[in-house]
Amino acid sequence: MTSILVLHGPNLNALGRRDRHHYGVVTLEEINRRIAERADTLGVSVECFQSNHEGALVDKLQERSGSIDGVVINAGALTHYGLSLKDALTDAAVPVVEVHLSNIHAREEWRRRSVLADTALGQIAGLGWRGYTAALEALVGIINDQST
Ligand code: DQA
16 A cells, blocks of 8 residues: 655644644544545545654654655745754655745745655645645656556
8 A cells, every 4th residue: 555654844743732823623533534525535545744853853864765655745944944853854865855944935035945846746735734645746746657
């Protein structure tokens, strides 16, 4: 069965409480539930993992490397400077889709640059929690295309 790892970076555990204007009111737990629901419909297995620590995200990628088929990642602020996370994504050697709840291109200048973007197949930004399920759907479709 196709296996997808969903990674959430720093501060995303506070969704629902933090900056609702940019990130909405839905909690991370609820987002993970919606992701799992969509994974069921798509017939894939999904593991969601959040950490406030870059090294923990790197550890998780290394642990799962070899047993996952793709990654959906919202790296939070690590998006803008997380080079060890970028390396770990490259080393995982599976397709990656980058997600942001807010439209990072319509915010402060420093948010516009993603150091992960060139490691990813593509990026979804500004669609709120729906970006995750859209990313999962696109990623699974692309993986299925490659295996046929
Ligand atoms: C974010 C955007 C980042 O700039 C920010 O640091 C986050 C969340 C988003 O989902 O819009 O923590 O990745």
